[in-house]
Amino acid sequence: MLPNNFPSDTSIFINRFSEDSESIRSKQSLMEAATAISEDRTDVAWEILTRLSVSQNPKGIYSEQKLMEYMLSxxxxRMSPVDYPPPVAELFTEDHLLSAQSLYERSPCFTLGFMAANLAILEAASEQPSTNKLHVIDFDIGLEEQYRDLLCELFRRQAGNQSTLKITTLAYSFNGEERLRMVGDRLRKLAAIMGVRLVFNVVSQKLSQLSRDSLGCEADEVLAVNLAFKLYRMPDESVSAENPRDQLLRRVKGLAPRVVTLVEQEMNGNTAPFMVRVEEALAYYGALLASLKPKFWWVVDSTRARAEEWVFGKWRARMEMAGFELKPLGQHVAQAMQRSPWLTVKEENGGVCFGWYGRTLTVASAWR
Structure with missing residues (x-):
């Protein structure tokens, strides 16, 4: 029996099924090209990539078509960076920043990761009832909505005793500082409506300068550090001998926060062999693009259910080496965030995993 919401025009389903079959063949060809690249068979690789480029629909709207366009590029x-330069410069533009914010807002796996971080911060605050002052240090505010939600929750919980929320965020460029000050202005307006006292500070400091004093930490406040989608963009020892990522973790540990929230993508895009990285990117970003705008629920891409690399295990080892102890979020957090049949939310090894059609996209965890 067909579901009630099955389209009356079955040609839509037939065409969509045909496109899925074509997508599978395209992905197989893409992996063949990647294999040829890894084996230095450039002529074969170029032939496959050229054939795939010709067959792509330039006006494709489905997530698989967009994915193939990005992967081909x-x-x-990878084969000819001179003729096809990588868009590195675009990663530092305002347009890219806005695109990232749009991604955080539209994908439930990212949005719920920020929500899980809020729950961990509020739980840490509740463990110290002697104060109603909460100080959150954020190294890169990715989603303004996270702090709008935090303000609303503090308003709901303050019960006549006004809460104080201090947000200290770090800017690494002039444009970044200007954007963050605009975020602060909008949050102040909301805080005034909510009756929550908000202190919003934007500071520009090098890692070596970070300290409780330089960040304005006070003894009578609950200190939390939010590392949402920050660490994966920082070089580690495999990229730089200075290892800025571990430098940051050591500095954060030295601040003695009550809780550190970590939200990261569940994807190994750096240390794995080339073929594994290509396959990982196909599976991960295929599910991610699909999560932005769900398709018909009965069309299931089996590649989304592939076994995950469990990158969270690597983040867990990294945090523990820096001296942090995992503070399990618990099954209650996962249960509170189950929103749709497509979205999978589960507690795993102390973290909460958010996925689409069984493919984990982000993991949220808390540390102290």
């Missing part, structure tokens, strides 16, 4: 850049 990446592999061409």
């Amino acid at each position: 990446a592999l061409k850049s």
Whole structure:
């Protein structure tokens, strides 16, 4: 029996099924090209990539078509960075920043990761009832909505005793500082309506300068550090001998926060062999693009259910080496965030995993 919401025009379903079959063949060809690249068979790789480029729909709207467009561009850049330069410069533009914020807002796996971080911060605050002052240090505010939600929750919980929320965020460029000050202005307006006292500070400091004093930490406040989608963009020892990522973790540990929230993508895009990275990117970003705008629920891409690399295990080892102890979020957090049949939310090894069609996209965890 067909579901009640099955389209009356079955040609839509037939065409969509045909496109899925074509997508599978395209992905197989893409992996063949990646294999040829890894084996230095450039002529074969170029032939496959050229054939795939010709067959792509330039006006494709489905997530699989967009994914193939991005992957083709990446592999061409890998083979000939001069003719097909990688869009590195775009990563530092205002447009890219706005695109990232749009991604955080539209994908439930990202949005719920921020929500889980809020729950961990509020739980840490509740463990110290002697104060109603909460100080959150954020190294890169990715989603303004996270702090709008935090303000609303503090308003709901303050019960006549006004709460104080201090947000200290770090800017690494002039444009970044200007954007963050605009975020602060909007949050102040909301805080005034909610009756929550908000202190919003934007500071520009090097890692070596970070301390409780330089960040304005006070003895009578609950200190939390939010590392949402920050660490994966920082070089580690495999990229730089200075290892800025571990430098940051050591500095954060030295601040003695009550809780550190970590939200990261569940994807190994750096240390794995080339073929594994290509396969990982296909599976991960295929599910991610699909999560932005769900398709018909009965069309299931089996690649989304592939076994995950469990990158969270690597983040867990990294945090523990820096001296942090895992503070399990618990099954109650996962249960509170189950929103749709497509979205999978589960507690795993102390963290909460958010996925689409069984493919984990982000993991949220708390540390102390």
